[in-house]
Amino acid sequence: MAHLLEVKDLEVNFALRWGDLTAIDGVSFTLDKGEKLGLVGESGAGKSVTGFSIINLISKPGYISGGSIVFEGKDLSRLRREEMRRIRGDRISMIFQDPMMTLNPVFTIGTQMAETVLAHRNVSKHDALDLALDKLEKVYIPSPEKRLTQYPHEMSGGMRQRIVVAIALLTDPALIIADEPTTALDVTIQAGIMDLLQELCDAENMGLILITHDLAVVSQVTEKIAVMYAGRIIEMGPTEEIVNRPRHPYTRGLIDSLPWGRKAADRLTQIPGMMPTLTDIPPGCAFHPRCTVREAHCLEKRPDLQPDRARDHVVACHNLGMLT
């Protein structure tokens, strides 16, 4: 069966005065219908740029400089702007981090929701509002009729993010890309939004790409995790594999540095140093300056993703033999 989304050797460059800067360097992954993938990494790893490039929202000076993004049989990276516009917000929806930035403060929720429907469907405004009402009920908004006439500032942060989710659902998309959807929210509200996303994806058989820095959050929602570092995927596999049997030294470091469940007497395991900036990505394996198991060849040759143990679990590391 063909995949819903197949990203192959994606490369995103930023054209700067002194030359091109590579932000995404050969990222490949697939997503099936109804599958949930977590893109994890620290700031600057390239996870958001990857998400944005799928719907071609990379703004200048950035551009897709190589690879393909095949979605429902079409290569999105080659589409003209008008064709892309028809897919974006219709077949693929995006949810951003800050609901206050996503919603327009001067229009009512009803107006904003109807606008999205009317942009993609040939229906009357009345029908569009009916659809909006239906979706607000799906995301468990209390008294949805009243909400349609309200403005974003009249609602709490969690409520606003539910409305953003409802807007994303309006066109029954096949894929939702959520970029840190709960980072700005409190834990009790985050738990509710994550439950909701999971439930909706399962019920409607939607694909989900969840972009976040929080490994614990993705581990609860997704079936598959891709860990990114300095513009590349360095480990990818089923969630259960990545969480319980991480192979790449960076993934291990990330999991070990979580303070969860440790007593105050223990020191946290820390990864020395920090993520390199795009201007000086180290040669060879980009992680080698921070790695505890590096060898001479790590500085020379960049490791490619290679299968490891379990099916579908791939790791980009030369020294897998040394890691038990």
Next chain:
Amino acid sequence: MEENTPLLTIENLVKHFDISGGLLDQISFEGRRFVRKRTVVKAVNNVSFEIQPGETLSVVGESGCGKSTLARTVLGLYPPNEGKVLYQGARIDDLSPQEMLPFRAKMQMIFQDPYASLNPRMTVARILEEPVVFHRKVRTAAEVRDKVAQVMEQVGVDPKWSDRYPHEFSGGQRQRISIARALTVDPDFIVADEPVSALDVSIQAQILNLMMDAQEEFGLTYMFITHDLSVVEHISTRVAVMYLGTVCELAPVDELFDSPRHPYTKALLSAIPRLGETKPKHIKLKGEVVTPINLPSGCVFHRRCHFADDRCSREIPLLRRLDSGAHVACHGVEEGRIS
């Protein structure tokens, strides 16, 4: 100092903010009359606790629960409306700025955003010299330089970089500089307001380790404000859970995480995402988030609580000590309705 004197005591602290604006904003027309209404944010309501020397007391809660206001009121950055703040038994909330000075050197603060809390137009050296010179900790210029180099080394920032500006550093390094600034005046007590919330996980671990090392080395006492419960479990001695300006549970860290008593604490703990738990069973709170402008009568949590009864909506529960050593403010726990 006498044994058992708490380093810091706060008694019945209340901090309200009047946000009603000018007279014209306050007046509205209701029932054929003009009425004047004030809008007050009741950020902190009747909070009392003690912090013992050498311990880390964490204050946790969701946004808007008053934890940052509490921190700032404790340090005297906001004057309290009611209640007292005592430092080693001496009252400090009613002192003049002059009288407050010696206490300011003993109490320092680390802020959340290292991008906003360091002056972008000062070099690191000047940022770090300022408190040393201001509090007259050392006399000569050479001593000031030595002190700055010493604290920079302590926090793991190379003293060679002291001529650089904050924008030349990464977030983690900036937070190290913030910590260095707090350490320059040899404080006893540090209030850290979300010190690692803006940082990536691997950097967060570095900063938490640094803070714990500094605590051990200098015998520091921390009041740690955060919403991140996984950090709290790691770093604290005791934890105070706040909801809408009141402390609903205060307990030693193990006690709180092993057997939370207050229904809000239980819901909060159940909502933390844990690595590798595929189907978390978190407790869903009912109702909507309440703002601190219109505080509910009785227990502030009663509208969201599954166990609330008539008494909860009338009577404000007080923080009571249980046999386990935990303090809980809940009628249900007191009556034995909630296990």
